[in-house]
Amino acid sequence: MQIVELISKKRDGEALTTEQIDWLIDQYTRDTIPDYQMAAWLMAVYWRGMDARETSDLTLAMMRSGEQLRVRDIVTPVVDKHSTGGVGDKVTLAVAPLTAACGVAVSKMTGRGLGHTGGTVDKLEAIDGFRATLSRTEFIDILTKHNIVLAGQSQDLAPADGKMYALRDVTATVSSLSLIATSIMSKKLAIGSSHLLLDVKFGSGAFMKTQEQARELAVAMVEIGKLAGMHTVAAITSMEQPLGYAVGNALEMAEAIKILHGRGPRDISELCYHEVAELLVMTGNAPGMSEAKQQVERAVRSGAGVAKLAEVIAAQGGDAGQVEQPSLLPAAPVRSMVVAPRSGYIAGIDAEKIGLVSMSLGAGRFKKGDPIDHRTGLILQAKLGDQLRAGEPLVEVHARTESEAESVHDALLACYRWSEASVTAGPLIGEVIHPS
Structure with missing residues (x-):
């Protein structure tokens, strides 16, 4: 099998076989296919797309390219939350600790900035000493001790996606629906949470420019999750303007802390609280959205949410004092x-x-x-x-x-x-x- 054959086949709009996709991901992970040839294949996918079977095959091949954590075998229920990216999107920084403060474990592997959108890892690394790169043992240990972990893309988990994620950022292939779906879901399946909430954004600041495109992506990922046995729900949300007021890493971290204190901008605060409530309902920790929102309000009022953020920051080597006093963040x-x-x-x-x-x-x-x-x-x-x-x-x-x-x-x-x-x-x- 030759990579040039697969590039030309996809360039001409043909579907790759399961065997060809498995070979492509295996060889790229082993570094026998160089970045410039994978970039050509990614551009062919960007223009020609992939059918449902190819998308599923690519997701599973990327998932199998490294270790699989299956955290749901260790903690149950355990949730994951992912956003397709936007401007000023610091939602995860508030949703993850608030969810954990409400008693539901959060196992989060998050990414760096792609194109014009910011990355949660970059925002977390605005805090002095914070370490996003964790070993498998550290990941599990922090999750079990603190009910929350916020890690970056691991070389051991879905390494094919880690390489492709960075390459897409610099080859103008970020906005391919198939590549977004496979990138997101391969990581999620490799972690193996029991529940997944997707925030699929549309608008001028999102990769999906229309609500119809966002819905297509959301349905594809919910279906992948269902087939893989992961309870997956997708919220389709607007990115017609930046979320909140802050855009930039330390600035967004400071705004996320305000949200946890109940003093954040109205738009993004309401979105964060809604997503936490959705996770509580999904996992059965609340019988309905009304009761779930009351739990969220209590976690905000009591300070439990911001305390949980400081706790996980400290557990991953960061300066929790910068959470307690955001004025100490880099300026x-x-x-x-x-x-x-x-x-x-x-x-x-x-x-x-x-x-x-x-x-x-x-x-x-x-x-x-x-x-x-x-x-x-x-x-x-x-x-x-x-x-x-x-x-x-x-x-x-x-x-x-x-x-x-x-x-x-x-x-x-x-x-x-x-x-x-x-x-x-x-x-x-x-x-x-x-x-x-």
Whole structure:
């Protein structure tokens, strides 16, 4: 079998056999297929797609490329939560500790930034000393002791996905529905939680630009989970504007801590609390959403959620004091305010462009291996539907230098649309997909 044959076959729109997919993933994991040839195959998949059988075969091949934890054999129930990515999406940072504080174990393997979207690992690593790379023994030990673990992609678990994940980021193949589904679900199946909640985003800041595309991806992943024996539910949520106000790693960590204290922005706080409640219902820890939301409110009011975040941060080598005092998180040396160029209502915010501006400040990666500056990013001062007068604060820029702050001024203004008439933002949660 030859990789060139598989590239040309997929380029021409043909389906690969199970044997061919198994061989491709095995050889790429063994480093006998170089990145440049895998990149060509990924681009062919991006343009030609994969059918349901190919997608399932690829998911299972990636899952089998390394060890499998099967954490549900150790702790039951144990949940996982995954977002398909967005701008300002620090939901996992709040949902995971709140869920654990409500008595449900959380086994989370999370990723780094892809394209214009931030990565949960990058945000966690804004905390001094935090260690996301864990061995199998450490992963299980932290989970059983603390009822929660927040790890990065392991070389031992779904290593094929780890390699492909980084390669997709720099080859403009991130937004392929098939590749997103297989990447997400191969990791989830390798971990082997009993329950999985997917947050599938659509809109300008998401990889799926329409709700219909998001629904297609959600249904595909829920079906993969069902076939593999994992109770999987998908919430389809809007990413037409950044979530919350903070965009950038340390800034988003600080905002997540506010959410855990009950002082976060309304939009993202409501989404976080809803997702925790959904997990409590899925696992049978609450008979319905009303009772589940009451449990969540108690965990917020009592401080149990933020205490659980500090606990797992400390367990993974991080400075829990930065959770207790977010002012100790890394801070950029330059802060500069961009003001509204006119009076009116904010009619639109291009979340993808906001994410790209944040990347240009150092908060994201333009190519594989780029370092992250955890200090940099943006804090929006107003959201969709807000009314501003000319000269009022619009975006606070957190930058390394005055020149970098000044360089993004025009790009930020181009992210906004204005209206003379009042504007109302649409619902954040569009639909929830349950297994059939």
